[in-house]
Amino acid sequence: MSKRINAIDLNVYYGDFLAVEGVNIDIEPRSVTAFIGPSGCGKTTFLRTLNRMHEVLPGARVEGQLLLDDDNIYDTAVDPVTVRSMVGMVFQRPNPFPTMSIRDNVLAGYKLNGTRLSRSQSDQVVEEALKGANLWNEVKDRLDKPGSGLSGGQQQRLCIARTIAVKPDVILMDEPCSALDPISTLAIEDLINELKDTYTVVIVTHNMQQAARVSEKTAFFNIAGTGKPGKLIEYDETTKIFSNPSKKDTENYVSGRFG
Amino acid sequence: MSTPTQETTTPPPPKAQNSLTQGTLPRWTWAAMLAGSVAVAAALAAALGAAFGAESFLMPLWVVLVPVIYLPAMLILQWVRINKRKAIDGFWKNLVYLAFLIALLPLVSVIWSVVSVGLPGLLAPGFLASDMSGITGRIDQETMETGGDVLGGIRHAIIGSLVITLAATVISVPIGLLTSIYLVEYSRGSWLSRAITFFVDVMTGIPSIVAGLFAAAATAWFISTASSLGLMAARPYTMGLTAAIALSVLMIPVVVRTTEEMLRVVPNELREASYALGVRKWRTILKVVIPTAISGIASGVTLSIARVIGETAPILVTAGFVVNANWNLVSGWMATLPVYIYRQFQNPIAPAATEPSEQRAWAAALVLIIIVMLLNLAARIIAQVFAPKKTGR
Ligand SMILES: Nc1ncnc2c1ncn2[C@@H]1O[C@H](COP(=O)(O)OP(=O)(O)OP(=O)(O)O)[C@@H](O)[C@H]1O
Ligand SMILES: [Mg+2]
Numbered sequence: 340m341s342k343r344i345n346a347i348d349l350n351v352y353y354g355d356f357l358a359v360e361g362v363n364i365d366i367e368p369r370s371v372t373a374f375i376g377p378s379g380c381g382k383t384t385f386l387r388t389l390n391r392m393h394e395v396l397p398g399a400r401v402e403g404q405l406l407l408d409d410d411n412i413y414d415t416a417v418d419p420v421t422v423r424s425m426v427g428m429v430f431q432r433p434n435p436f437p438t439m440s441i442r443d444n445v446l447a448g449y450k451l452n453g454t455r456l457s458r459s460q461s462d463q464v465v466e467e468a469l470k471g472a473n474l475w476n477e478v479k480d481r482l483d484k485p486g487s488g489l490s491g492g493q494q495q496r497l498c499i500a501r502t503i504a505v506k507p508d509v510i511l512m513d514e515p516c517s518a519l520d521p522i523s524t525l526a527i528e529d530l531i532n533e534l535k536d537t538y539t540v541v542i543v544t545h546n547m548q549q550a551a552r553v554s555e556k557t558a559f560f561n562i563a564g565t566g567k568p569g570k571l572i573e574y575d576e577t578t579k580i581f582s583n584p585s586k587k588d589t590e591n592y593v594s595g596r597f598g
Numbered sequence: 599m600s601t602p603t604q605e606t607t608t609p610p611p612p613k614a615q616n617s618l619t620q621g622t623l624p625r626w627t628w629a630a631m632l633a634g635s636v637a638v639a640a641a642l643a644a645a646l647g648a649a650f651g652a653e654s655f656l657m658p659l660w661v662v663l664v665p666v667i668y669l670p671a672m673l674i675l676q677w678v679r680i681n682k683r684k685a686i687d688g689f690w691k692n693l694v695y696l697a698f699l700i701a702l703l704p705l706v707s708v709i710w711s712v713v714s715v716g717l718p719g720l721l722a723p724g725f726l727a728s729d730m731s732g733i734t735g736r737i738d739q740e741t742m743e744t745g746g747d748v749l750g751g752i753r754h755a756i757i758g759s760l761v762i763t764l765a766a767t768v769i770s771v772p773i774g775l776l777t778s779i780y781l782v783e784y785s786r787g788s789w790l791s792r793a794i795t796f797f798v799d800v801m802t803g804i805p806s807i808v809a810g811l812f813a814a815a816a817t818a819w820f821i822s823t824a825s826s827l828g829l830m831a832a833r834p835y836t837m838g839l840t841a842a843i844a845l846s847v848l849m850i851p852v853v854v855r856t857t858e859e860m861l862r863v864v865p866n867e868l869r870e871a872s873y874a875l876g877v878r879k880w881r882t883i884l885k886v887v888i889p890t891a892i893s894g895i896a897s898g899v900t901l902s903i904a905r906v907i908g909e910t911a912p913i914l915v916t917a918g919f920v921v922n923a924n925w926n927l928v929s930g931w932m933a934t935l936p937v938y939i940y941r942q943f944q945n946p947i948a949p950a951a952t953e954p955s956e957q958r959a960w961a962a963a964l965v966l967i968i969i970v971m972l973l974n975l976a977a978r979i980i981a982q983v984f985a986p987k988k989t990g991r
Contacts, residue, residue, distance in 0.1 A: 447871075502875070
């Protein structure tokens, strides 16, 4: 199920602009990894290279290698769609499909791909995914109502349910809790804790406590100044990053003296 | 926590004089002022008319004087009684209402005159069910003399309009939709997309008669080439299909432009959400982008139909004009409502007795307006039905 991620000398460009430079990182399967760093340092950009979502933007490209269990996903013969069906993603802003009901939103990965499920199968997928995302109790009586009629936090959990419904190997989350109340945040953190038993989870967060609570390893990204590329400064056990980092920048950032 | 502290803090009763209020006017002020202005304007119009020796009461002068009196009167009253800001706000609001009424005037008067003049013809027995075959000048002459019902109808023209417009829609919508999908989803600002956008803009401005001539020439060339190659027998280019091609030339740019607008407002996040689930691009477009935009696309298409169904010139040069119904798009001439109206006015059946022809023309115009209104209504309903459900538990 879960896969190892290995980036080797990865450079990420928006047109001519080098946004992230020279990332080397090795992410264990069945673990939670947190990306932290100041705004604009390229966390989202790097995260989006992990499932080839980066190249969807015009002019965006990637140099280097990214191995998913030893297979380079940037090999010219690799179909990005295959990569994306293995690496799911939850976006910074909740984006349920407005034309679909809650139920259809959860089943979107199947329905949009034209995969046929029997009624009982799809019922099971919906219930499992919504329970997994801690949303089942709130929506079980209104599954046929539009997904955009939910609150922001509920929508975000719906998006998580949609992602885990297709059972990917890796789940990427870009600040999934930035729009949520403390209770929903806790619910999602619990969820992440459960997800790591089956999936490789990578989460971007601005909340250090959250990074400390959910992740085993933490990657700190930083940027030297505007217009300069973002870089991976330090990547280590979360406890080490927060208690005894080896780089000065990291220490400044996690202790709140910077950014 | 639940100690009864609330009891002790009852809110103070409201003050008799609220220090936040300003001067106000009763709600009915505007109605009273309007009635007053109408009366004053009437008196003024009568006085002016008498002073300049007009025969009768000057109705237009009266209508013009009402706002001329009402607007400044309201301004002054509000300025004095409330404050300057309210007064100026009210003044501009009234100006906007006035502009709205003026803008509505032509529309209302067109509808009024078409309905009042066209209704008797529409109610004539058999008007919708019969065509013009066998209606000669003698028959119209007799109708005039005996005062009987006007004979003849527009069945053939309705059939022609519907068949030709439907064919034009069938041609234009796929082409327009695919073009705009290419422009929005695939082109990424290439030179080809800029060229397409440019030519679509140029096409929007093509005079409709030019579209008709183009369709006629293109079809004639196609038929002559095909028959010289022995692929088909030579035949006249004048047929319903040629007219449909002419109308498509007018419709395609409208469809491209409205659909493009609609596809562009679909948030990128939805596309990315779909890609992130491992959905292919064409499926994303088909199942996410188009359903999200479908209400706008559908109403855009309906409005483009409404725009071409009233075309006269391109039909005249491509489908000609007949007096009986013809369902066949690829052979024989066809009549449409606008051409029918034009012919009835321009070449009355009985040159000496034009009234029956005029009555038929007005009635046909009424039918055309009704069809266009129904199309607009359909566009609204379609937009309502397909619109993404924003709320609702
Ligand atoms: N679509 C884009 N086109 C061009 N440049 C971009 C684009 N998106 C981001 N960038 C640039 O890339 C750099 C990294 O941005 P990114 O969104 O990855 O930052 P981030 O670390 O996720 O920040 P935040 O914490 O605020 O979300 C920034 O300098 C940003 O301006
Ligand atoms: Mg970001």
